[in-house]
Amino acid sequence: MRWTRAAATAATLSIMLAGCGAGPSDRPVVAVERPGSGGGQTTEPAAEQPPAAEVPETDLAWRDCTDTTLSSLDFGAAPEGLVLECADFSTPIDTAGNVLGTFRAGALRARLPQTPVDVAPLVLTSGSDRSSTSTLAGLAVGPSTTLLAAQPIVAVDRRGIGASQPIDCIPAQLRAVMTDLGQTGVGSDDQVGAVAGFSQDATIACRDFLQPYEGTFDTPHAADDIEQLRKQWQVDKINLLGTGNGATVALSYARRYGDHLARLVLDAPEPVGADATTRAEARLTGAEAALTAFAQRCAATGCALGDDPRAAVTALMNKASAGELGTISAADLSTALLGFLSSPRGDQTSRVTALADVLAAADRGDRGPLEAAVKRAAAAINSDGEFVNRCTDSQQPPTADQARELVRTWGDKYPVFGRTTAIGLMVCSAWPVSTPAPLPTEFELPVLVFAGAADPVVGGAAPSVTGALGAAGARHATMTWQGWGHPVTAHSECAQQAVNDYLTGAELPADGGACPA
Incomplete structure (x- = not known):
């Protein structure tokens, strides 16, 4: 059964709210790394297994x-x-x-x-x-x-998410522009503001749809x-x-x-x-490092991206940002790249040349394979369930003005993924911040x-x-x-x-x- 609006309305009739009472505090623990706290310096087992x-x-x-x-x-x-x-x-x-x-x-x-x-x-x-x-x-x-x-x-x-009971709460058109981070077809130069608006609409739609269990x-x-x-x-x-x-x-x-x-x-x-900005920059540093490793492997195999694959990918991202890849936006290209770099498949190193071929083809004007890669990568990570779960877990998102500043600073510091990551911070900006x-x-x-x-x-x-x-x-x-x-x-x-x-x-x-x- 898929949770559609009609199904949710019917299901809600069978769900009852019970009273909420005051309970003991369950505050999170703040911890820092303590030297020598690992306790795993030897391979000796604990005294009692x-x-x-x-x-x-x-x-x-x-x-x-x-x-x-x-x-x-x-x-x-x-x-x-x-x-x-x-x-x-x-x-x-x-x-x-x-x-x-x-x-x-x-x-x-x-x-x-x-x-x-x-x-x-x-x-x-x-x-x-x-x-x-x-x-x-x-x-x-x-x-x-x-x-x-x-x-x-x-x-x-x-x-x-995945094989669990799906959630269907975001209208298809809104889902498409959210996935694209407002970079095509919305007529707005302020992508941060546009995505913040999409977040508001999606949050209202999903929380209304999920009542009374939106907090679960x-x-x-x-x-x-x-x-x-x-x-x-x-x-x-x-x-x-x-x-x-x-x-x-x-x-x-x-x-x-x-x-x-x-x-x-x-x-x-x-x-x-950690707050949302700190987590996002941690992902950025990891993504840029993974891209560098990909580029090194690509160059070593003589792939289609030439002698400097990282520079080729950066140039392709600049083209996408300038609207020179047709319907493929910078957000789309980022989705495809991260989809490959973060795939759980254990044979990634053997598939480097295949991705290089797709990117080189797109640079020449043959964008069909890249469009297919974008579609696959987006389907793996952008369901309504993932939006609800991620936003529920999200902590302290930046303000729109802070995100606009990050678009500039991260765009310079992390040339491939920085700008789209900063804009993406607005996806959960309207969702109530949870403990x-x-x-x-x-x-x-x-x-x-x-x-x-x-x-x-x-x-x-x-x-x-x-x-x-x-x-x-x-x-x-x-x-x-x-x-x-x-x-x-x-x-x-x-x-x-x-x-x-x-x-x-x-x-x-x-x-x-x-x-x-």
Whole structure:
């Protein structure tokens, strides 16, 4: 069932609001990195190994969806033996009982012929960055099978995203101009002001559409949905992997249901305790670094972008900004580039020449392949559900005047992605600012953290997260992957092996270790 306006009106009649009472304060913890707080300087295990996760007693009703999933994501044919299975489960709209009713949550399970059937699955969430099911599918079609061969992986989509019950609240025309960031067809030279206006219209449309459960799309409610899966499985402990924004969901799960965690992996976590501008600039630095790495690889292979691929991409972005790429705007080109650089597919380095061919063709006037790439990338990250979830999680957006200043400063400092990123800060500007999701205050489980050297989704954000873990008393170890892309575990064989070792014995590697590109 898709949540259309008519369906929502009918569904609302069956949802009742319960009374709200004053409760204890749940203020977020502010944490900073503490020297030596990692506690993972050796490979020695903790004195007492934490209990392991368990095999589900009552599983979901899985159905094969290998071909349909990979086809819908344009990921090509399935590697030999890969099995992807889809399932649904019901989760309460609000576990506190303030809103009654249920949502349909979507899940995807991946396994190989050699994957054991008698081991606990690893639960994966990528939050609102993209659907968790597409993140898992990208990992599964990659060249490394180390993680998937050791245990099945089950991805759970956030509400309204991917395989979960969709949200249909933004009119199609408004959705199109929001995706384009007001850069074509709106007749306004003030793109910041135009996008702020679109944000107002979309916010009103979606919050009216979602009443009375418009406040149930934050990370704590996403954590509740994972807890519902644990209950469905009838197990006491689960293993959880959170990537990007999904790491914030995982931290929320750790705070609310930490006693039910056997192992916790945070892969390229987004910053915690940061406002929207700080998070956006972190993404910018990661995106520019990833583009540089792409350009180096491109030049080394003699790709179609010539001797200086980065300069060629910058020139193409200047053309798009000047309206010289036809219907392809600067926002469209940025979407296509970031869609490639941040794809969870583990074979990105082998596909560099293919993207170079698409960009070179567009520069010559053959824009069809680039238009198709824009469409694919936008479909992966720009659903109404992603708008609602991201805006619910967004913290302290800048004013329009501040964003206009950032258009100038970031445009100079980050020549490819800076200008569109600054304008994009207005997408959630009208959404009511919510309280940051509280972080764990006491957490004893060892935590494995990965960071990417050139991550276009979160940038270099791990220190704020490890600081929070240290403040909560958790032992942790961070490993840095020297490659480009997101998340680390989808691209790095070394990282997958580290995860397997940690899941088996709860042993952390040496803090500050690295995985080669």
